[in-house]
Amino acid sequence: xxxxxxxxxxxxxxxxxxxxxxxxxxxxxxxxGAGGLGCPVLQYLTAAGIGTIGIIDFDxxxxxxxxxxxxxxxxxxxxxxxxxxxxxLTDLNPEITxxxxxxxxxxxxxxxxxxxxxxxxxxxxNFSTRYLINDACVIAKKPLVYGAIFxxxxxxxxxxxxxxxxxxxxxxxxxxxxxxxxxAEIGVLGVLPGIIGSMQANExxxxxxxLGDILSGKLLMYDTLMSKFSTFSVNRVSSExxxxxxxxDTFESVDYDLFCGIxxxxxxxxxxxxxxxxxxxxxxxxxHELPKIExxxxxxxxxxxxxxxxxxxxxxxxxxxxxxxxxxxxxAIEILEENGFKNVSHVKGGAIMLSEYPIVNEV
Amino acid sequence: xxxxxxxxxxxxETTKVSEEKLHTDTCTVAQLVEKLKQxxxxxxxxxxxxxxxxxxxxxxxxxxxEAEVALLPPFAGG
Numbered sequence: 001x002x003x004x005x006x007x008x009x010x011x012x013x014x015x016x017x018x019x020x021x022x023x024x025x026x027x028x029x030x031x032x033g034a035g036g037l038g039c040p041v042l043q044y045l046t047a048a049g050i051g052t053i054g055i056i057d058f059d060x061x062x063x064x065x066x067x068x069x070x071x072x073x074x075x076x077x078x079x080x081x082x083x084x085x086x087x088x089l090t091d092l093n094p095e096i097t098x099x100x101x102x103x104x105x106x107x108x109x110x111x112x113x114x115x116x117x118x119x120x121x122x123x124x125x126n127f128s129t130r131y132l133i134n135d136a137c138v139i140a141k142k143p144l145v146y147g148a149i150f151x152x153x154x155x156x157x158x159x160x161x162x163x164x165x166x167x168x169x170x171x172x173x174x175x176x177x178x179x180x181x182x183x184a185e186i187g188v189l190g191v192l193p194g195i196i197g198s199m200q201a202n203e204x205x206x207x208x209x210x211l212g213d214i215l216s217g218k219l220l221m222y223d224t225l226m227s228k229f230s231t232f233s234v235n236r237v238s239s240e241x242x243x244x245x246x247x248x249d250t251f252e253s254v255d256y257d258l259f260c261g262i263x264x265x266x267x268x269x270x271x272x273x274x275x276x277x278x279x280x281x282x283x284x285x286x287x288h289e290l291p292k293i294e295x296x297x298x299x300x301x302x303x304x305x306x307x308x309x310x311x312x313x314x315x316x317x318x319x320x321x322x323x324x325x326x327x328x329x330x331x332a333i334e335i336l337e338e339n340g341f342k343n344v345s346h347v348k349g350g351a352i353m354l355s356e357y358p359i360v361n362e363v
Numbered sequence: 364x365x366x367x368x369x370x371x372x373x374x375x376e377t378t379k380v381s382e383e384k385l386h387t388d389t390c391t392v393a394q395l396v397e398k399l400k401q402x403x404x405x406x407x408x409x410x411x412x413x414x415x416x417x418x419x420x421x422x423x424x425x426x427x428x429e430a431e432v433a434l435l436p437p438f439a440g441g
Contacts, residue, residue, distance in 0.1 A: 037441040125441040148438035150372045155438050170419065171437045175410035180373065183440040193441065219419070219435070221371060230371075232414045232433065 006095070007049050020209045021049060025096075027208045030054035030117035032105055032133060034081040036183065036193030037147045037200065038123035039071045044201035046089040049096060050208075053089070054117055056101040057081040068190030105129060107252045110136040119204055121145045123197065125182055127174040128256040134159065134167035138244040139251055143207060143216075147193075147200040151186060154196035156220045157234070158203050164216035165236040172240055173278050177261035192224055246357055247271045261318070266333060266345045268320065270353035279318040282306075283351070284332045289324055291355045303328045303335075310339050322347035322354060364389070364429050368399070372436045377405045393422040395432065411436045 002008065011021045029050050031038050034057040045053055059081050061072045069081075076084040086100040103109065105124075110132060114120055120142050122133050130148070137144040143161040147154065159166045199220070206212050219232045247254060250271045257263040259275045268276070273296065281298035284306060301309050303323070313319070319341055323329040329346035336344045347354060366385045375381040387395065392413050400406045412419055414433040415426060426432070 033441055035441055123441050125439060127437070127439050130439070147441065149440040150436075150438040153372050153438070171410075171412065173410075175437055176408070179409055180437060180439050188440060221435070223371075230433070231417060232435065233418045235419065 006093070010048065015211055016209060023208055024049050024205070025051040027119070028052040028054070028117040029119045029121060029204055030056065030113065031121045031123055032056050032129070033123035033125065034069075034071070034085040035059070035065065035123060035125060036068045036149070036188065036190075037197040038081075038121075039069045039085070040194050040197030041121050041123055041147075041201045041204070042085055042089055043071065043092065044198060045204060046093045046096060046098070048201075048205060049093065050204075052097045052099065052117075054099045054101065054113070055082045055085050055089075056103065056105050056113065057085075058102065058104040068188065068193050070190075070194070105132065107132060107136075107254050107256070111140055111251065114140040114142050117142065119143050119145060119207060121147075121200055121204060123147065123200070125184075126260075127180070128260040128262060130167065131174060131259060132254075132256045135244045135247070135251065135254075138166050138168075138241060139248045145200045145203045145207075147196045149183065149188060149192050149196055150180070151188065152192060152224045154192055154199075154222045154224075156196055156199045156203065156215060156222070157218060158207070158214050158216045161207065161214060161216040163236065165234045166241055166244070168240040168244065169237040170219060170234050172237070173276075174260040176278075189224070195222065195224065243274060246274060264343060264345075267348050268345050269348055270357050273320060273322070273347045273354060274357055276318070276320065279320045280314060282313065282319060282321045282332070284321055284323050284328055285351065289351070291351060293322070293351055293354045296354070298322075303332055306332055306335050307339075310335070313341075315339075315341050318343045318345075320345050320347060323350045325352055326350040364427075366395075366426065366429065367431045369431065369433045371434060372438060374406070374409060374411055374434050374436050377409060378403045387426075389425065389427045391422065392420055392424045392426065395426060396422070399434075409436060 007021050010016055027050050031041050034055050061076045061079050071085050071088045080102040082100040082102045086098045114136050137160045144159040146157045219234050221230045281296045283298040283300050284303040286302050321329040321332040326349050333344050368385050369382050370378050411434045415430050
């Protein structure tokens, strides 16, 4: 190989070689979010010669981004990040294909987009998108390179890789809305996403080149103040994977803001019911009515007994009621709200709709 | 037996310590979490997972020997 070749210094590594370089050039990686984590991921993957890189981000560059989102400068303020990143990266390496998607990742575009790539990188900054990405990766069977930060600490892992665990196997349900502050609320030193994003890029390269130990089944935590790494083993939880596969056919209509408690409504669909797991479910049908929806582990209280038994239910918890078809459960909402329950909803179509979402066996 | 409890991320701010020792009898993870929540009521407002000796475990896991217990919260930032 020519000494002046762009990839010479990595290709002379015997572990990589021209063959490894060819693998990189044939790979397709989608980076979601071109922010603090996304910038270093994109820079290193572009420089390393990944053949096709997708960048999806709806956001625009702001002055407050510049201390950590090192792809951008003053001249890009107000520009869409996916397009701005593409411009800068094309200069860094014009030999690769870069696809910019200046839009929001949604349940509508996720599956068709993921299908075009081999590896998905999560560089987002909120739980509803993180769960959306995880679920879409499980459904589309794509490995997910995860990174997340909080103040001076970061997390890195690889999910859904060769039958490894998913993000839900680690954190099955999102934290209470507003309980975990974002970088915008609590602050971040620019170097931290630089470190964590670089580690994500490293995992991407390891997966493609089949090098070393992939961080699959492991959660790596890094504390920048103590300069300390800690690694934790995470097991695959089949029931978590099955729950996601069970909504595969209706994934496009799942509302992840609702699932993460960012939005409150009084009526949810059957598939959303299966995804919301911090909630307590109440089956207000008579005891003989079928089918039982055991997978939701409901409390059984027939509507007629609800007032008497109301003291046995935890008022503070998010509560979801259902009946056979969604009529009695509406009445139950009124009773619960009259008795001081604040976060109550019911399942549209009731048990009839719920029974159409069996927990499928894992493939 | 003696446990070493480690608090990560915002949990260290909630408890105001990043690491401490705790003496306890054999217990389940759920019982340990209850004990910690009594000591630090603010833990009730946060979500976290438990690792025993660097292995994520469920609430029914039994703790019967000296161990390192890590409380791991999810991070959102990027």
